[in-house]
Amino acid sequence: MAGMTHHFLKMNGLGNDFVVLDLRREPLVLTDAIARAIADRETGIGCDQLITIEHPKHGGDAFMGIRNSDGGAVEACGNAARCIGRLLLDETGKDIVTIETPAGDTVATRADEGAITVDMGAPKLNWNEIPLSEEFQDTRAIELEIGPLGAPIMHSPGVVNVGNPHAIFFVEDVDAIDLARSGPMLEHHPLFPERANISVAQVLSPTHIRLRTWERGAGLTRACGTAACAATVAAVRRRKTERKITVSLPGGDLTVEWLPDTDKGYGHILMTGDAMLDREGTLDPRLLAGAAA
Incomplete structure (x- = not known):
C-alpha cells in the first residue's frame, strides 16, 4: 500500500468539511485507522467526515459511504449528500440523481443560485426506531436533563432519527450553552444505545431557528444537515415553527421543509443549501502506509 496514491476532493457544506474518495475509479480497502489518518487535521488532510463514492448496490446513481473523523462508519450526512449530489449531477448531466446510503436512498436536485436540494426521507419518531434504551410513548419531549437538580440548564429534548439519532434541546440562547462540555x-x-447527535436550538420566529450541534463521533461542527432536519421536525412537533424554515448554523443557513404527512406515513424532509468544492489533490501514500502498519 506504500506505493499507492489516491485522488481526493475537499468539499464542504456550510463549513462542514469532507474528504471525498471516488472508490469506483480507485479502489481502496478503507479501515478505521486509514479514515482517522486522512481526517487528522494536523498530520492528514483534515475533515469532519470522510466520504466515499462507490458503485451502486441496487439501482441508484452511486453509493455514499460515511465515516466520522474518529474512523467510525455512520448512516447519514445531509451536508455530504448535497456535495455528492452536486458531483453526480455534474457527472451524469441528469436533473435528478439517487444517492444510496446506509440509511436508505437520498434524491438530489438543483435549486436556485447553485444550491442543491436533497430529499432526506421521512423521519423516524418511535422510541425503538431512534433508538432509545427505554420506552417513551411521546418522543416530542423525553425525560432527560442536565444541570442542577430543580434548575436544569437543558431539559426535555425532542428525539428524532433522520438516518441517525438526534436529541434536540430548545433553549433561550444557543451561545449560552457549553456544548463542548455537555455534548460528549x-x-x-x-x-x-447507538449514541446520539446533540443539538441546542433557539427559536427566533415561526420560520427561523438557530442551531448548534455536537456531532456523534465528530464533535462540534459548523453545520450538521441531519441535525437541521431533525431540529425542524422537533420544532414542528412542539408547534414552535412552521413546516418550512430557515435553520441558521455557525457555518451558514439551510432551508428545511418537512412536507405534510401522507396516507403512507410521515412526510419527507427537503433540505436545501450550498455544496462547495474547495480543492483537490493526491493523498500522501504515507497516510495509507502509516495507518495500515
Missing part, C-alpha cells in the same frame, strides 16, 4: 456526556448517555 449526552452523546454517550445510557438512553442512547
Whole structure:
C-alpha cells in the first residue's frame, strides 16, 4: 500500500468539511485507522467526515459511504449528500440523481443560485426506531436533563432519527450553552444505545431557528444537515415553527421543509443549501502506509 496514491476532493457544506474518495475509479480497502489518518487535521488532510463514492448496490446513481473523523462508519450526512449530489449531477448531466446510503436512498436536485436540494426521507419518531434504551410513548419531549437538580440548564429534548439519532434541546440562547462540555456526556448517555447527535436550538420566529450541534463521533461542527432536519421536525412537533424554515448554523443557513404527512406515513424532509468544492489533490501514500502498519 506504500506505493499507492489516491485522488481526493475537499468539499464542504456550510463549513462542514469532507474528504471525498471516488472508490469506483480507485479502489481502496478503507479501515478505521486509514479514515482517522486522512481526517487528522494536523498530520492528514483534515475533515469532519470522510466520504466515499462507490458503485451502486441496487439501482441508484452511486453509493455514499460515511465515516466520522474518529474512523467510525455512520448512516447519514445531509451536508455530504448535497456535495455528492452536486458531483453526480455534474457527472451524469441528469436533473435528478439517487444517492444510496446506509440509511436508505437520498434524491438530489438543483435549486436556485447553485444550491442543491436533497430529499432526506421521512423521519423516524418511535422510541425503538431512534433508538432509545427505554420506552417513551411521546418522543416530542423525553425525560432527560442536565444541570442542577430543580434548575436544569437543558431539559426535555425532542428525539428524532433522520438516518441517525438526534436529541434536540430548545433553549433561550444557543451561545449560552457549553456544548463542548455537555455534548460528549449526552452523546454517550445510557438512553442512547447507538449514541446520539446533540443539538441546542433557539427559536427566533415561526420560520427561523438557530442551531448548534455536537456531532456523534465528530464533535462540534459548523453545520450538521441531519441535525437541521431533525431540529425542524422537533420544532414542528412542539408547534414552535412552521413546516418550512430557515435553520441558521455557525457555518451558514439551510432551508428545511418537512412536507405534510401522507396516507403512507410521515412526510419527507427537503433540505436545501450550498455544496462547495474547495480543492483537490493526491493523498500522501504515507497516510495509507502509516495507518495500515
